[in-house]
Amino acid sequence: MGDILSLVAKRLGLGLLILFIISIIIFFMVELLPGDIAQAVLGQGATEENVAALRKEMGLDKPAIVRYLEWLGGAVQFNFGNSIVTGESVTATIGPRFMNTLFLATYAAVIAVPFAIVLGIIVALLRNSIFDRVANVATLSAISSPEFFLGYILILYFAVNMGAFPAISSLSEDMGTWELLNRTFLPALTLVLVVTAHMMRMTRAAIINLLASPYIEMARLKGVPPWRVIVKHALPNAWAPIINVVALNLAYLITGVVLVEVVFVYPGIGQALVDAVSKRDFPVVQACCLIFAATFILLNLAADVGAILTNPRLRHPK
Amino acid sequence: MSKKNEVLLEIHDLQIQGYSEERWVDIIKGVDLTLHKGEVMGLIGESGAGKSTIGAAAMGYARDGTRISGGSIEFDGMELSTATEEEKRALRGSRIAYVAQSAAASFNPAHKIIDQHTEAPIQYRIQKRLEAQEDAMQLYEKLRLPNPEEIGFRYPHQVSGGQLQRAMTAMAMACRPDLIIFDEPTTALDVTTQIEVLAAIRDIVDEYNTAAIYITHDLAVVAQMADTIKVLLKGEEVEQAPTEEMLKNPKEDYTKSLWAVRSFKRDQKSRPKGAEPLVSVQNVDAAYTGGDKVLDDVSFDIYEGMTVAVVGESGSGKSTVARCITGLLPPMKGQIQFKGETLPPNYRDRTKDQLRQAQMIYQMADTALNPKVQIREIIGRPAQFYGGLKGAALKNRVDELLDLIELEPSQFYYRYPPELSGGQKQRIGIARALAAEPSFIICDEVTSALDQLVAEGILRLLDRLQQELNLSYMFITHDLATVRSIADEVVVMQHGKVVEQGPKEDMFTPPHHPYTDLLLSSVPEMDPNWLTTLLEERGVDNVGDAASQQIDTDDPKVST
């Protein structure tokens, strides 16, 4: 077991290191601005005094490295400073929105993950049949479509033509669970479609790869019944690839959510990021980027750790 | 074989197709096969002959991307080509079992060996779990696995390759089947390990009077194992005969070419007196980055115009020595001298002339020649690079080299390597080495991927070139026939050390170092009684791993 623990610890360490490097990139990239933040925010027409005042307020008179350390120190405690545009605390603005995004992503994942894995396995078992080919064309088309295309088609069909679901997912405090699920159904469905397509293809590839291994052939040639080949011989070795597929797609969800939130005017962190980018509200941009990157790294980390923990060769060392 | 008259398996006009490039192509074109109870049939042929596909078909099984398109397969009165999947499945594991080439890949890494062993007997309700485990341990003991009581409770990756292969044979035996298909079971193993697996397989098949189809490309191995031999070529049968007769009296030209006894033998040259060695390896230690030492104090000399054979098993360090000499792997300690002058350890630091002097010929001509480059450029490049030849002079030089390797220049000038046969490719490899006008060539297993006749042609060519151009060769090989025919001196290596070295005649006359003895005796020979005789001489416990472990490192004959 010592081996496994040290491998996991190493992987965790690496994840932290990468997160640290990314925080440096995110912070110092803003330093590359021509002029500085204060100048950029106030624009060309700003008077010298105004710029100087803003500089002082933002602490730009301190050296970059000091500001970075302060920012990082704050970030670790979920304190990202104040928005330049509204002057409010970034955490207070983003916090609830982040929860909304997490809700949407979870909603989509809960539907997509079991659905896609089951479908992927079925398609892998039926490979080269007509269903496999149809599924191949269908999933390829789904992953080739921009998220906003799928989103608007769903709006057109379900919201405008049928009137079954609202086109805009505005949330309010006093909504019941059913109302909430109903309002967020279309954005979730958009995400489900894209993610399912991705996951099905990856699951199919992983399962076919697995079924081609000599030990599966050996099991078949031992007269093991097909269901037992899958359950007893394929499944114990399939966890690592499946965990990998799930984690990669959850990571994908995190990015895909930005466009979908904009289409459905959903009050999530993606929408906040896009607004901040167009308003050049850098503290918010930095905070959002760091949160997205951290989630992304965390999921990749989970995939790798999962693969390590389910590898029989590592679980039973020599 | 009169007592084995009852027919067990009857295959008639078997046709199998494989799917490639959007259409079905024939890969087995009408093969007949009759196997009696208790008979062992050897299927031999080159890769692509379809032997493994026939082996699977004997179980009514078609691999992914293949289909049985015609003919009949009758196993003990049951027609497998029309049987339902359920019916065929009921035979597999219980009455027909399978032993795959790579045991490491064919055992499921997620389960213990013994659980995989007992899966079939429990499923067929032949034995209860505990009985099946008892039986497995007995089989392990019969197959001479160490710690038979305990070894089954390990996971596959915790057991060595030769042991795993025997555990798989035991697994095939679990239901005491009537027929076992052995699909190249020893190809991935070292010669000294191979021998214990061969002995174990033969004993167990004899003991339970199991019929077997033994698939291999190694003639010497099949001669030990089979009662009858069937030779295949490109999906068709060439001929079939009882082993003795097949070896003594092959009928078809193709078979004769396989069986051809190496007639080529060259007189042994001795070191020129008072001369300094051309290449001198002096006290070399080497290791790959981060790994253990793979060479330990290796020293030997190669004199001008002579051939030194370096023999040893995989992992003995014989290829690493070549990498040290060429400078691909700079040694940690020691040095390589060329004509008395020390070479820079890294090839990047060597001069163009130093690089030119030592050339290499590779084992796999397929990977040694760039498939996307024409022959004229492959051979012409060294001449252009070192000699600065251009235009007509370059073309003349390429023609001259092609003549030298006995290939017609006009026919090969514009061809690409994938269009050539194995022997032709190997000749192109030789021409590329010669184009640099070297004085020393390293030949890395150059004949082991070739048929006997082709291999002999290559050896004759190399010998002729040596005489004409006064070349020195370092021959890396595990094939003793090659050593006998072409070497002047032999260096035996084990675990990165030189265990013995000297003139060839001395190496083939006892007494020598126990490892040399083990290695020499473990290489299968064409004589069908070779294995029996060897086991009688040495005793079953004195082959393979067991014997290697017995070698006393303090033996007085450790160094020469």
Added chain:
Amino acid sequence: MSIFVIGYYALLLGASCLAAYFNKRSLFMLLFTLTLVSFIIGIVGGVSALWFVTGAAALILLAGMTAYGFREFLVQILPGEASKEFKTAPLTAAFGMFVIFTYLVMGIFAPLIAPHGEAEVIASAFAPADDTMLLGADQLGRDIFSRIVYGTRNSVGLALAATVLAFLLGAIAGLLAATKGGWFDQLMGRIADVIMSIPSLIFALLMLSIFGPSIPVIIGAVAVIYAPRVFRLTRAVAGNVVVMDYIEAAKLRGEGTWYLIRKEILPNSTAPLVAEFGLEFCFVFLLVAGLSFLGLGIQPPTADWGSMVRENATLISFGDITPLIPAAAIALLTVAVNFVVDWMLHRSSGLKE
């Protein structure tokens, strides 16, 4: 029960029976599954859903016929070897090539095809379609059809330029890393690791927020984001070639790195690299489309598909599908490229056996 519904099921069932009778197993399975699925769709969605299925089937049939025709056309006009290659190409790949061909023509001859200039205001906002405006006018009164035609140039051109840059950076680094190995390989690998642990859209937004959305910034940002992916693949492909004995032979001859890459490694890795180029183009195209949808791509008044969708999105709530056409154009090209890449990957993996 309308005549349409009766005819619909009669046709499907009849075709299923015919397929079964002539032993076309896979066709039968497809038709009969469609029949069963139609029962469900029909009950849930009513007649309009069945019309939708019929329409989709007709569209697929039309696409199939176009693809079949285009493949025959290519087989006829191309010389020997190439024509044989296309004969075995699946219809999806032929369809993909046809679409790519159409986009090329549209992009190159945009000024000739488009009836109006891309920024020309010719009508009132959201004016409906008439004789001079095939698809009506957009929110500023510009001809939507002309803007879509010009958009081919701008959107595809930008994505292509970004892909080429990313590919050059990534491929050169990958080839060098594979050939040289050692610290350079390690360093490049680590850099790629770091860049790839930031989600691509997020990284793009970060860079655009800082440097502002201009064409050079977009191209540069996309290249930085996608070069590591190309690097990884090139490194892996070239890594398989580098271990070959002929590379060792060339190294021991004393050949330089450039010769090794150009003469020995590149000719043996073109097939996977070309396929990868197609795949990267799809990713880049979707990313750029996403950025311009968010208003951070090519800036107005230049016509660009992503921003056109956003600008006219209000029409969708009136049940008008015009804003979806540029989005469909994006999806169609990406699907087409993916179809072709799929075929190429399948072919190169089939040849390895």
